[in-house]
Amino acid sequence: GAGKSGDDPAPKETAPLTAALGTAKDSTGPAPAIDGARKGGTIHIANPTGYAHLDPQKIYAGETYNTSLLWGRQLTQYQVVDGKPTLVGDLATDTGTSSDGGRTWTYRLKDGIAWEDGKPVTAQQVKYGIQRTFAPGFELGPTYWPEWLTGSPDRTAAVKKYGGPKDGDLDAIETPDDKTIVFHFPKPQADVPYMAAQSSSSPVREDKDTGTGYDIKPLATGPYRIVEHRQNQRLTLERNPHWKPETDSIRHQYADRFEFTFGKKALNTSQEILAGRGDGASSVTTRADLPPELFRETERDPAKRKLVVSGRQGAYVNDLYIKNSRVTDPEVRKAIAYLFPRQQARQVMGGPRAGEFATTLSSPAVVGWKKYDLFPAPPTGDIAKAKEHLAKAEKPVTKLTYAYESDPVQDRLAQVLVDAFGKAGITLVTKPLDPASFTHQVFRGPAPYDLWLSTNSVDWPTPSTLLPDGYHSKLDALSNGIRYNNPAVDKELERIEKIGDAGQKAAALIDLEQVVMKDAPVVPFLYPHVSQVRGENIGGAFIHPIYGSISAAWLYRADS
Amino acid sequence: MLSYVLRRTLQAAAVLLAITAAAFGLFYAAPSDPALIACGPKCDTAQVEAVRHSMGLDQPLVAQYVDYLGGLVTGRTINDVDGTPIECGAPCLGYSYTLHQPVTEAIADHLPVTLSLAVGALAVIVVLGVGTGLVSALRRGSRTDRMLSAFTLIGASVQIYFLGYALQYLLVYSTDLFPLPGYVPLADDPGGWAAGLLLPWLVLGFVNAAVFARLSRAQLLEVMHEGYVRTARGKGLSARRAHLKYTARGAAPPLAQLLGLEAGALFGGAFITETVFGLGGVGKLAVDAVVGNDLPTVVGTVLLAALCVVVFVAVADLVVAWLDPRVRLA
Amino acid sequence: MAEPDHPALRVRDLSVSFTRARDAHGGADAVPAVREVTFEVAPGEVLGLIGESGSGKSTVGLAALGLHDAARTRVTGSIQVGGTEIVGASEKRLCAVRGSRAAMVFQDALAALSPFHTVGAQLAEAYRLHHPGAGRAAARERASEMLERVAIPAARARDYPHQFSGGMRQRVMLAMALINSPDLLIADEPTTALDARVQRQVLRLLDELRREHGTAVLLVTHDVGVVAEMADRMLVLRGGREVEQGPAEKLLTAASEPYTRALIGAAPTLRTEPGTRLPTVDDPDPSPAPARAPSARRDGAAPARRSGREEPAAPTTVPAAGKPVPPIAEVRDLRVEFPARGPRLPGLRRPPLQAVRGISLAIAPGETLGLVGESGSGKSTTARVLAGLQRPTAGTVRFDGRDISAAARSTALRRELSREVQLVFQDPYASLNPRRTVEQIVTMPLQVHTRQGAAERRERAVWLLERVGLGAEHLGRYPHEFSGGQRQRVGIARALAVEPRLLIADEPVSALDVSVQAQVLNLLMDLREKFGLSLLFVSHDLAVVRHFCDRIAVLRGGEIVETGTRDEVFDQPSHDYTRELLAATL
């Protein structure tokens, strides 16, 4: 079977795991079979919350990407074999060919790909899908297509040039025939194959585009189709008869049905699954993590331990953010990097299961990642070193403000920080904020907070979205929340932007990362891990290396 | 009676107006912005403003409130975040941008769970609470009295979280003694319905029974010494039957009142119990909405809860007047 | 039916004591209420149980049915009802006896009837309990029949006890006790609240039962007249002990014990000279009350005007005829209606009950007006109107020339009024707050109307209690710890606390034994003399009324049928009803 089960609750250091680009041969179906997989049966997925959006152009979150693989197909997608991801062509025959220094990208669609009603998938439908990302109401999804295709700095500027299907055809995408799709970008773009794997790159049939209705029940191209979707209640899928395995090198169609139920708390679901009560034995959770309450129990009982599926949460990194415009003195930021008590902080989060200690800005899952540690300190922090740096500060700092999303675990985490900062002579003022408006309160406007913990993630596992989208001084507060401002870095970023070759670009960004880190703009804390549970009768469960949750498209009923 | 119903209806309407207005106002004063949340973290100012406009949040608070009330009576058309119109039939409680569902529909989805939970829990509360209160009062000062007091007080001092999870762990997941908590519609499978709700009923009932047990004990002790109870025994009624028929009747009015309050609260949703047992009821819907700043759902659930309270309090008053002929309906 | 070889009731060495929880020195001590009493009642026999208030009469009655609260009462000795031992019997055994073989008429009718059930339902229940075969309809039928027998229209079976007058409630109690034709009837003051005619009717009913079913009756009463009429034998109690026992005639005419003689002598009769001081048990040779009284008024007491002992208590304050003195209180064309319960829909509504239909009364300063009349005729209602508690439907009510008909609505007015007008309630138990001690109850008017300190008030309370035959030791007790007559005296003490100018006394002596009755009447006469107290005296006891009142109004069905001076009414009654009443008086 693919993936690893949770016999490793406390992962040491995971090897760098990057998604290589696959060849055209890798892109031909069927997907590599899973040992021991069987056909038939129903798989239950019990999640605490339902899906707000299923419209492919509105989906913008790891788990929904992951689950939507069941019914949605994109130009490219990650093939995962033994936990290793490879980007391959999905609807397209390969990951795309670029010309004109990265300004033109061409994709050809495979033969035999069809919608759930049997009609073939065409290049125009892919184009229509991408055109929708310009339309009002699609602000929720990623903004790369509008920005790249119009050469605009942001989506607002892009939609002024083209406002979606209502403005007619978008000239930047050409569909010479039903099978070919050609993108023309004003500036060179290196990451198109990765963007082509995003849900936004799914085809949409204009005749079936019912607006709000499509958000609830999109038309399937994948191995399963949606039979019923009652929002926040349940979602039922069954086999799509028009999906052909030989066209798909990624997905499987083992189970007969998928039944999603929403609303039950993770603790309940996890216990049901671990105890095999009710539908527990044939259930998995994809949106909920194993609750800390059950950590010890799953460790004690080997039968339960094997039901825990763990892995790194995609390319996420958990950092202590420092607002550089408020904590302007790099010496103070360095002091914070030294005193940060990673060990104690992780202890209140449940220990090693929460993740590995991080020292780098980007995740080991990113292509070309290099390990470095610019402020080496024991995991419990180095107060002496911190005091040294504080002494070097131009103005002594005695008080800092730490904002966090108000909840019990975060409350305790705040106390850990209060303790550590206190030891270094800094009074930490703690500001619990309403979780619903946390982002808004911390990022927008002149928020009066110096520190907060946050998770950054890249949209795909190359370094090209991390620094350019977060550390350029011209970016707005929403992207560059810490107000990092280093003219040298700005300049370098502008240079790198123009590189069309993916490899070169990635290497340059990786090198730039350490330059940025010298300023200690943030303190890397964890490469977070996730643990989820699967029922006794569920096979093929692993944490998707890119999307960071159990991927439904690989599951099968081990008992059927 | 007729004028009573009329007066109560008017009062209820006034209460509901006040409550919805208060909920509206409170959320307006809150620092978080529903438009931002609906739009998503990556929205820029212009987009947020567009969303705000299509949600109608750029209008004055009073106008929004009036719109809302109008929709309640006649239904209305609401814009989705992207401006697509959504038909919302009367009684329209608005459209939730978080759930992507009309609030009326969301509540209808969650209501059966809450109703089932409340009905059973009330039964347990009454049987357990009044039953132990009765036995305690009859055996005042005895060991039985003390044991029952202690038993119900455990209920009062224990947390539903704790009790719910501990019992599920011990009785469901480790030993199979109890059926798995969950909700099956009554119409589909009455047996499964009762089985799935058994543990939640017991826990909710046990935790809330103490008030009833204590109050009924105290009330019964108060009434037990009335002359008419002695008369009843003088007629030849056994002490037990005399207490059941006469003492209980005399002690009933405050209990009926409390039961009305409890019913109002339970039918409005029992958030913690619903969460602990993984039941998706109105209470959970409400708190999720509050936490997620989902204004229409908040107001909708508040309205429902308020309606329940108002109705049950009125019914309780009616019952009290019926129980005690000396009391006039006010 | 009792088996022939068993008496209906056989009591041997009965002692009853109440344990009181609160007292000074730990350890529950006991209040002995009955000590070693022995007597028997044969089938068909009537035993009159008399004795002063608090002598243990009700306690004996309750013990005979095993109704004492076992946790708080110690009962020793033996009680057999038709051969069945009651003391220590199981609840089940007792239930079979209670209500069927032995039934009881409780003393306090309002408190003894459930306020939550209609009178009819309470009666029917008593029947069905012991006739398991009887259907609901049969029981209802029987209940109506019993109500009719005690002269209550069967239609009122659907009413609740609080809608009845005091006498009607008492009759309901009686009907309930008799519904199963018991072998033994324990009647605890069954006729206290009944006028002479109805009393006679009720007694006749008892007599019928006795003859038809051989019912034995333990008649607890303080009314010597009733005993003389009904009882075959008599038992006199005092302080819980038997004083004397014997055939009624003998005890009434030639009792061997001086106590018995004094008790019987204390009762006024239609032949006693009106207005004289009555002899009491402790003071068979009546003399005026002790002089010094702690005053209710801060500004000092009115100088006590002693009247000579021989001097007849002439109604000096009564205005001479012809000389118009403005009345202190007056009602004119008074009407009081009570809305009927039931659907409020027009057409279906029952007509309101007319309790008082246009009566006019006036009370001159210092005068005592006696209000007599049958039960339910509106006496209490009129009294309540005058006290400012009931709003009249129509008519004027004046006190001291002021219109007070709004007093029921206005707290300020009622407060002012209550300084001058006080009411003694008919139902003593119900009118005392069960959670307040006697001291609190009696001093409350002082607290409201004077600025006296606690010590002063207490002193005054003790003085008042002593006047009504209670004492300082009762100050800390709660109402439920008293006998019926003691409660009534507490009520009187409360009414007298502020030295009102008009006292409205609603059957103030109905529950009192003759001795205490005499004491209370003497007290009232003293007050009348000393302070010119005016009185509205509601009573059904014509002997008392004749003895005590200056003028008399006779009420029937909410209307005044006759009014005149004492001598006019008693010597030349003009209305048939009055004549009937007088003839019925025992």
Place this chain on the structure above:
Amino acid sequence: MAEVMAEVKSSGPAGPLVTAARALRRDRVGMAALGVVLLCAVLAVCAPLIAALYGKNPTEHYGQNDPDLLSPEGLPVRPNGGISADFWFGIEPGLGRDVLTQLLYGMRTSLLIALASVAVIAVIGIVLGVTAGYLSGITDRVFGFICNVLLAFPTLLLLLALSPIIQTRFVSPGENEPAWMQFAVLIAVFSAFGWVPLAMVLRTTVRSLREREFVEAARAVGAGRRHIIFRELLPNVWAPVLVHVTLAVPGIVTAEAALSFLGVGINEPIPDWGRMISRGSEVFYDDPTYMVFPGVTILVFVLAFNLLGDAVRDAIDPRTAR
């Protein structure tokens, strides 16, 4: 009769309060309950003294600073929740604070909030409930309206909505929310909503008491509304009042625990009994010992408090005695 009186006289009359106190003193269970309640109060008041003698404080993260005490997962290494000679009640999972001092200080917080709220609830509930029950008509209708609004208004929602408002409006961004403000808000909200059920039950009781003749007797004597409400009616409603008040205490402690779950209770690092209980139920599977101490203390306290309430009820009821 004279004899009867002579016997009674020996006891002498005493005020109702004195006699009630005497009755209570003889109630062994009642006295034991009183003892426990007083002990809790003393422990709460003397928490700093005890902590000083014991040599620990409630805020230091002992477990985190000593790897022998807590595992990397944050659970006590030693069995039974880390109970040892140093930590008599063990250490807290996660932060590794000392449980005994947490408990003492936490009791302080929770009891302060609960007792203060209950005091306000009792006063408002009694005054409004009895008054509204006695005065029918317009007063009663206004009362009914206010009660319904308050009852129908979800407390939780108010707290959730209120706490960010307070944070942004009343607390300067550079400062921690002062402890007194947290206390005041909680007490205010609990009191504002807590009095309603009590008042409504009292209203019902009083509405039927109002029809009793003794109230009429008081009116006849000229007693004003105040007197009737406070002197005549109030003594007759102590039973429901005591029930409500004694049960409100655990109710508020647990409610406050539930609030800290949603982040609107008493904030860290102020030790809080309610939060200990929430935390205890979180770690119940892994470290049951941690639940035991707050759980048992609260149970004992609640039991004692209610038994005391019963004893007081019995002592002031003239008709019951053991």
